[in-house]
Amino acid sequence: MKDRFGKDWSKTRGSWFWKRPHLNRRVFFRHAASALGGYYLMPSRPMEGIAQAAASPIGKAKFCVFVLMTGAPSHVDSFDLKTGPWLPATFDPTTYDGVIWPRGLFPRIGENFDNVSLVRSIKPWAAVHSLSQTWLQIGRNPTSQLAKIAPHIGSVVSLEMSSRPGNKTLPGFIALNSGGGPGQGYLAPDHAPFFIGSAGGGLPNTTFSGGQAVFERRFPLVADLDDELRGGTLGAASLENELVNSNARKLMYNADITKAFTADTVDRVKYGNSTFGNACVTARNLIRADMGTRFIQINVGSWDLHSNIYQTGMNPSNVNSLGRQFDSGLGTLIEDLRKENLLDQTLIVAMGEFGRTIGALNTNGGRDHFLQQSALFAGAGIRGRRAIGATDDRGAVTADPGWSRNRDIRAEDIEATIYSAMGIDWTTIRRDDPFGRGFEYVPQSGVADEYAPIHELWG
Numbered sequence: 001m002k003d004r005f006g007k008d009w010s011k012t013r014g015s016w017f018w019k020r021p022h023l024n025r026r027v028f029f030r031h032a033a034s035a036l037g038g039y040y041l042m043p044s045r046p047m048e049g050i051a052q053a054a055a056s057p058i059g060k061a062k063f064c065v066f067v068l069m070t071g072a073p074s075h076v077d078s079f080d081l082k083t084g085p086w087l088p089a090t091f092d093p094t095t096y097d098g099v100i101w102p103r104g105l106f107p108r109i110g111e112n113f114d115n116v117s118l119v120r121s122i123k124p125w126a127a128v129h130s131l132s133q134t135w136l137q138i139g140r141n142p143t144s145q146l147a148k149i150a151p152h153i154g155s156v157v158s159l160e161m162s163s164r165p166g167n168k169t170l171p172g173f174i175a176l177n178s179g180g181g182p183g184q185g186y187l188a189p190d191h192a193p194f195f196i197g198s199a200g201g202g203l204p205n206t207t208f209s210g211g212q213a214v215f216e217r218r219f220p221l222v223a224d225l226d227d228e229l230r231g232g233t234l235g236a237a238s239l240e241n242e243l244v245n246s247n248a249r250k251l252m253y254n255a256d257i258t259k260a261f262t263a264d265t266v267d268r269v270k271y272g273n274s275t276f277g278n279a280c281v282t283a284r285n286l287i288r289a290d291m292g293t294r295f296i297q298i299n300v301g302s303w304d305l306h307s308n309i310y311q312t313g314m315n316p317s318n319v320n321s322l323g324r325q326f327d328s329g330l331g332t333l334i335e336d337l338r339k340e341n342l343l344d345q346t347l348i349v350a351m352g353e354f355g356r357t358i359g360a361l362n363t364n365g366g367r368d369h370f371l372q373q374s375a376l377f378a379g380a381g382i383r384g385r386r387a388i389g390a391t392d393d394r395g396a397v398t399a400d401p402g403w404s405r406n407r408d409i410r411a412e413d414i415e416a417t418i419y420s421a422m423g424i425d426w427t428t429i430r431r432d433d434p435f436g437r438g439f440e441y442v443p444q445s446g447v448a449d450e451y452a453p454i455h456e457l458w459g
Helices: 025-031 107-111 129-138 153-161 212-229 235-249 255-260 265-270 275-289 322-339 411-421
Strands: 047-049 063-069 093-096 099-102 116-122 173-176 194-196 295-300 346-351 373-379 386-388 398-400 428-430
Touching (some): 063 411, 116 398, 129 153, 129 411, 153 411, 255 275, 265 275, 322 373, 346 411
Parallel strands (some): 116 386
Antiparallel strands (some): 047 428, 093 099, 116 373, 346 373
16 A cells, blocks of 8 residues: 555555546545544644745635746737837726736726736746746646655645644645646645636535435434444445545535535626636635635746737627636635735735737737746735836846845745745755655755845735
């Protein structure tokens, strides 16, 4: 029962499902997933920190919503707007306290700009979609040796937050509108992302085809059978099944679970009536419910607009364009969390894997891959209505880094910022990795200028 790293997961409660990683959610709910109950089961975490005296996490956030804008949005048409003869008048460039913003494309976010801060001095490592997307999600070079076991940032958040008090009915890491991606790496399966392909329609497979009455009658019979088998040769297996089934039982016919994963008609319309909007409704509901989920990733794309960029994806005149759907969903999420006094507990990060070519459009009316980008941050007590860093007048290179390291911001710095906001020591080194080399939450070995959080977001 050992995995390829020699780890014996059979000694970990609820591991049954994860020995079969390709099972779908129907099997997950039929047999129950350990990811939903393993929060109590993680053993003590051996770890040490480097530069402990210098590591002072902000610790403002209880939740993180990470919006991955797959396909790479044009930075000069969004979070680092540059004006020129190519830009349609419908973008309505508007300045908020010296920060220029495409109000025509993102009006709802503009209405909530008091809670938004932009980071404009980001330099991606590569202009290759899959490579850069993975780099952003695991916070390190995907081609490095340790990347083979590296967990998603959300899995580290799940691990670290699992020891804190609170309801843990749901997994610590839920990925919405995603069919896959980086997983928990070498960490226990309890901290794997729980992927949901299309959010807003309710959590699938949490009911029984025979109805609730029949289910309620049969479930105790299963428990009785487990009791009888426990003393025999099937004892360990039956005990394990009982554990995972009891965890799944918490999800079945659970009104709170159903409510969290359902977007009603009113919310669907308010959030833009799109798959991204529905995912934002679900994110709000998960934060509101506070049932254990601490890291929520939402994928939205594709922003890979090599042609007709102003006619399709980034068209301010079309409320159904990708840009307007993004604005309706994220802007309304920020607004609702603020109204419910949940925004100060929630860090929101929205960004793609790299940026887009600058100046006039290409011959196809689009923009190609480019090694400069920007990101949006909101919530968690950050100072709004401002930008960290600046590019030159074309958006080609960083002219002013705008933060303590006085250099381009990298994916690893974004990772450190998320950890710091969640109260996690980003300098942590775990000593339980299968290679025995020590796993750094944020890689620092061999780095001349250490990666660090962008604490300037908080002033």
